[in-house]
Amino acid sequence: MSIRHFAFASLASLFIAGPVAAAQTLLNVSYDPTREFYSEFNVAFNKHWQVQGNEPVTIQQSHGGSGKQARAVIDGLRADVVTLALAGDVDELYKLGKLIPENWQQRLPQSSTPYTSTIVFLVRKGNPHGIKDWDDLVKPDVAVITPNPKTSGGARWNFLAAWAYAKQHYGSDTQAQAFVEKLYKNVPVLDTGARGSTITFVNNQIGDVLLAWENEAFLALKEEGGENFEIVAPSLSILAEPPVAVVDENVDKKGTRKVAEAYLNYLYSDEGQRLAAKHFYRPRNQAIAAEFSTQFPALKLVTVDKDFNGWKTAQPKFFNDGGVFDQIYQAH
């Protein structure tokens, strides 16, 4: 599916790369669960943009696995802005493609992450296994569903959240590794992406608990059959910070820098923040976060930057070839 998506994205780029039309178009290359949020945000931004006396702008969205989307942009998809799942993927736009400057993350407030999310547990109705916290996931009779962190951005947040919990409760790296090893022994299926895991858990009814993005978990409850599930918030989780960036190389070629920058800045406006919250992303703006305080449980959240020294350290240590995740599976 991903190959097909990639091929499609490349094909789409052929058309998008054509002569610049009179009306400006903006391509937002994003990851999977933001689809509904950006559909609504694009309409709101367009209104705001025209109120300021500008021509209307056509905004196109592209969604897929975060890593694959980054690769499509590196390989030539003419994205004006990227809104991906982790900073590590946006870093590659600098490292492999030199499409953005190295300090891209300092160009917008809060390290260029206008909204955040976290990792929660989705369990079956009535919580038959009594799952309350990470410790319950390593019990021998519990089956945990989570995608493969090597192919899924969301799965990397899951992994790090489990690690952070174990580190705080059991102390050393060795013990944290033993904990996640035990947890992954309870994983019967490693799907390649978050959507695949949701299908496995919801449709194929495999497993007792799904590790999910908070916004995905809320979406699952809203959809048909949502009454069969419950959200459980663990005592500690991770602050997932999906970053946004203007792709300098592309906006300068297409002459869309002004509108692209306005687009991302609008994510920080009151309306942008409110829309994010409506789609179950945690807003950065404290006042607006307070409006939605009943929706989001207060959680103790660790961050990748403080607790893992950023993605530049975490990615090679945990997920590259020979990293902790590989060691877990090579051990037995």
Added chain:
Amino acid sequence: MSRSISPVIPGFGLTLGYTLVYLSLLVLIPLGAMFVHAAQLSWAEFWSIVSAPRVQAALKLSFATAFAAAAINGIIGTLLAWALVRYTFPGRKVIEAMIDLPFALPTAVAGIALTALYAPSGMLGQLAASWGVKIAYTPIGITLALTFVTLPFVVRTLQPVLADIPREVEEAAACLGAKPLQVFRHVLLPAMLPAWLTGFSLAFARGVGEYGSVIFIAGNMPMKTEILPLLIMVKLDQYDYHGATAIGVLMLLVSFILLLLINLLQRQIAKS
């Protein structure tokens, strides 16, 4: 080009030129680019990538399941082709049309459907589970998906050959005192075998490269149910283009050698 003997078929130069351009654009250049990419690795680097335990496990799994699927289709496909060619029965046209469906259906759809059916909670999966057999998320599930995807190859290559064997040949053999098994062994099998091998190798080659349907039913557990094409995707997701091409080259080489062997076998049979 003043050749004295002009070829019998007109337009030889044109068709040859067209074929070469076509093959270059679609096959040679993309594959060549892969080799060029992989050539940037030293032998030691290439070896350390392809000899990693995970890659080796996936290599064995991919080729073993593709072989099993091709073998299953070799038997069931032959029966299907036989039934479709030799008998007329109500609904034959429908079945005939259904044979090609696995080619038309997006492989991801096939994978999701098979998983839903054969997962421990699925209709057939429950039945299998009651006998203590797990299908989805095991190599059996992978073989199942590959069998589905490669079903048409053996059937479609055998059908015209079977249709060309007149019934009289069998009758003549029977009149000369051959038992049914002898008729099959000495009359039908030699005629079928070259086409059968073609169908088998097509199914096998297709199965080795299949990705879309397998990832849903495989469970993708490292060292256990991870196929080679998935490892290529994993490498790409880590922006490891070299590692991905190294595995691609490995797959291509192993497939090439196996197909070459099948071809040689086919020649041997044709000679005898």
